[in-house]
Amino acid sequence: MKRLTKEEKFMKAAIKAAKRGLSEGEVPIGAVVVYQDKVVARGYNRRAKLQLASAHAEMMAIDKACKKFSSWRLPEGCQLYVTLEPCPMCMGASLNARVDKIFFGAYEQKGRSLTSALAEANLLNHKTEVVGGVLEEECSALLTSFFAGMRQKQKEEKKQKQLAEQDSQHSTTEN
Numbered sequence: 123m124k125r126l127t128k129e130e131k132f133m134k135a136a137i138k139a140a141k142r143g144l145s146e147g148e149v150p151i152g153a154v155v156v157y158q159d160k161v162v163a164r165g166y167n168r169r170a171k172l173q174l175a176s177a178h179a180e181m182m183a184i185d186k187a188c189k190k191f192s193s194w195r196l197p198e199g200c201q202l203y204v205t206l207e208p209c210p211m212c213m214g215a216s217l218n219a220r221v222d223k224i225f226f227g228a229y230e231q232k233g234r235s236l237t238s239a240l241a242e243a244n245l246l247n248h249k250t251e252v253v254g255g256v257l258e259e260e261c262s263a264l265l266t267s268f269f270a271g272m273r274q275k276q277k278e279e280k281k282q283k284q285l286a287e288q289d290s291q292h293s294t295t296e297n
């Protein structure tokens with residue numbers, strides 16, 4: 123077996139968090155905050171469960187890390203690993219928390235994440251380095267299979283509904 127790089131090892135931890143979300147019926151996106159080569163906080167997307175627009179994996183992990191260090195400003199050298207390219211909200215939170223480096227897995231297909239623009243904008247007198255494509259295949263497969271499964275489920279539900287409607291039409295004509 124191929125030995126994992128340090129980055130891949132931490133991305134695996136983010137994938138594990140994403141799978142936890144998956145088991146709870148969430149879109150599987152996971153994140154971890156790493157400090158001095160240790161995972162100090164984990165988070166996964168909980169938007170469906172909490173019905174909060176801000177319940178993204180990165181926000182969960184960053185909030186936990188801030189609580190752990192009792193500081194909104196994370197210590198120098200904190201890194202964020204996330205399975206999907208961060209959205210502008212999460213990039214904003216990372217900059218606010220002074221995350222030094224962000225590693226993400228899958229690329230956002232729509233290309234609207236503004237990731238590098240925000241990383242470079244220096245809005246808060248802080249720039250963060252961003253590295254994309256860490257275990258990209260594994261990270262995007264997780265999302266692709268989730269959405270494929272969801273579409274399949276919707277298709278089956280639609281079919282069931284049509285069958286039920288046909289049944290009720292039958293019974294009305296028979297009566």
Ligand SMILES: [Zn+2]
Nearest residue numbers: 178209211212
């Ligand atoms: Zn986000």
